[in-house]
Amino acid sequence: MRVLLTGGAGYIGSHTALALLNAGYDVVVLDNLSNSSPEAFRRVEALTGKKAPLIIGDCTDGDTVRAVFENHGPIDAVIHFAGLKAVGESVEKPLDYYQNNLDATMALCRVMPEYGCRALVFSSSATVYGVTQEMPLREDFPTGCTNPYGWTKWISERILTDVAKADPSRSFVLLRYFNPIGAHESGRIGEDPAGIPNNLMPYICQVASGKLDHLRVFGNDYPTRDGTGERDYIHVMDLAEGHLAALDYALKNSGVEVFNLGTGTPYSVLDIVRAFEEANGLTIPYEITPRRPGDIAVCYADASRARDVLHWQAKRDLKQMCRDAWNWQKHNPRGYGDK
Ligand code: NAD
Ligand code: UFG
Numbered sequence: 553m554r555v556l557l558t559g560g561a562g563y564i565g566s567h568t569a570l571a572l573l574n575a576g577y578d579v580v581v582l583d584n585l586s587n588s589s590p591e592a593f594r595r596v597e598a599l600t601g602k603k604a605p606l607i608i609g610d611c612t613d614g615d616t617v618r619a620v621f622e623n624h625g626p627i628d629a630v631i632h633f634a635g636l637k638a639v640g641e642s643v644e645k646p647l648d649y650y651q652n653n654l655d656a657t658m659a660l661c662r663v664m665p666e667y668g669c670r671a672l673v674f675s676s677s678a679t680v681y682g683v684t685q686e687m688p689l690r691e692d693f694p695t696g697c698t699n700p701y702g703w704t705k706w707i708s709e710r711i712l713t714d715v716a717k718a719d720p721s722r723s724f725v726l727l728r729y730f731n732p733i734g735a736h737e738s739g740r741i742g743e744d745p746a747g748i749p750n751n752l753m754p755y756i757c758q759v760a761s762g763k764l765d766h767l768r769v770f771g772n773d774y775p776t777r778d779g780t781g782e783r784d785y786i787h788v789m790d791l792a793e794g795h796l797a798a799l800d801y802a803l804k805n806s807g808v809e810v811f812n813l814g815t816g817t818p819y820s821v822l823d824i825v826r827a828f829e830e831a832n833g834l835t836i837p838y839e840i841t842p843r844r845p846g847d848i849a850v851c852y853a854d855a856s857r858a859r860d861v862l863h864w865q866a867k868r869d870l871k872q873m874c875r876d877a878w879n880w881q882k883h884n885p886r887g888y889g890d891k
Pocket of ligand 1: 633
C-alpha cells in the first residue's frame with residue numbers, strides 16, 4: 553500500500569510518515585520545503601530504516617502532482633498536509649493563503665482520479681468551528697472562521713465535500729486537529745518553527761533553552777479555572793496514529809467523514825507551564841500580558857466520534873507531551889539547523 557504525503561516533510565507530516573513506514577506502508581512525499589527541511593525526512597528514514605522518496609515540488613501545480621503519480625505510483629491514497637498555517641500571516645497575505653491552500657486541494661482532486669486514486673485524508677483544523685460558546689466541540693456543530701487561514705480550511709472542506717458528492721466513489725476523511733505539541737520519543741524529529749514561535753509549546757521550549765527570556769501569558773482574565781486560555785493539546789505521535797486509523801477508514805469506505813482529533817481534555821496556559829516545569833525539572837519565567845487579539849477563551853474536542861468510528865484515541869498524557877517537546881528542543885537547539 554503506497555501513500556502520498558503532501559507536506560510530508562513538515563511537523564505533523566514527518567511524524568505521520570514515521571508511523572506509516574513503521575506500520576509497513578510505502579510512503580512518497582511531495583513538499584516544496586517552504587516551511588520544512590529535507591533533514592527531517594532524512595531522519596525519518598534513519599529512524600525507520602526505510603527509504604521513501606522526497607519530491608521537492610509544489611502541490612498547487614497539477615503537472616507536478618501528475619508527475620508524482622506517474623513516476624512514483626501506483627499511489628493508493630493521499631494524506632494532504634501541504635499548506636501554509638500561520639494565522640497572523642494569513643491576515644497580512646490573504647491571497648497567498650487562498651492560492652496556496654486551495655489550489656493544492658484542487659490540484660489533488662483533479663489528478664487523483666486520473667490514476668484511480670480515490671482516498672484522501674485532509675488536515676483540517678478546529679479553527680473551522682469559529683467562535684462558539686458551547687464546549688466540547690462536536691463535528692456537527694456550526695462552522696465559520698475568523699481569519700483567512702481558517703477560511704482556507706473551511707473552503708477546502710467544502711470543496712472536498714462537493715467533489716465527493718459529484719463522484720460517490722471518492723472517499724475523503726476530514727480531520728480537525730486541535731493543538732498538536734510534543735515530538736517523537738527519540739528526540740530526532742520535532743517542531744522547528746521559523747523565527748520566534750507563535751505557539752505556546754515551542755515558545756516555552758525556547759524559554760527553557762535560554763533562547764527567549766520569558767513567556768508572555770496572553771491574558772488571565774478569561775472565564776476559565778485560572779483565567780488563562782484553555783486548549784486541547786494532543787501529542788503529535790497520537791495525532792500521527794490518528795492518521796493511520798483515518799487512512800484505513802478512507803480506504804474501506806466512500807463519501808465524506810469528519811473527525812475531531814483531540815484528547816477531549818482542556819488545559820490552561822498555566823497548567824502547561826506547570827506540567828512542563830514538573831516533567832523536566834526546569835523553571836519557566838513568565839509574565840501576564842494583555843490578551844492576544846483573536847484568541848478565544850476555551851477550545852476542546854468531543855473526541856468520541858473518532859473513538860467510536862475510527863477506533864482511535866489519544867494515549868499519551870500531558871507529562872509525556874512536555875517531556876518529548878523538551879527532549880527534542882534540548883537535543884536540537886537550532887532545530888534542523890539549515891533553514
Ligand atoms: P508544517 O508547516 O510543518 O507542514 C506543512 C508542510 O507543507 C511544510 O513542510 C511545507 O513546506 C509544505 N507545503 C506548504 N505549501 C506547499 C505546497 N504548495 N506544495 C508542497 N508543499 C507545501 O505544518 P504542520 O504543523 O505539520 O501542519 C500540517 C497541516 O496541518 C497543515 O495543513 C496545517 O494547516 C494543518 N494544521 C496544523 C495545526 C498545527 O497546530 N500544527 C493545527 C491544525 C491544522
Ligand atoms: N499563548 C500564550 N503565550 C504565547 C503563545 C500562546 O499565552 O506565547 C496562549 C494562547 O493565548 C492560547 C494558548 O496559549 O490560550 C495556545 O496558543 P497557541 O498559539 O499555541 O494555539 P492556538 O490555540 O491559539 O492556535 C492553534 C493553531 C492555529 C489554529 C488554532 C485553532 O496554532 O493554527 O489552534 O485550531 F488555528
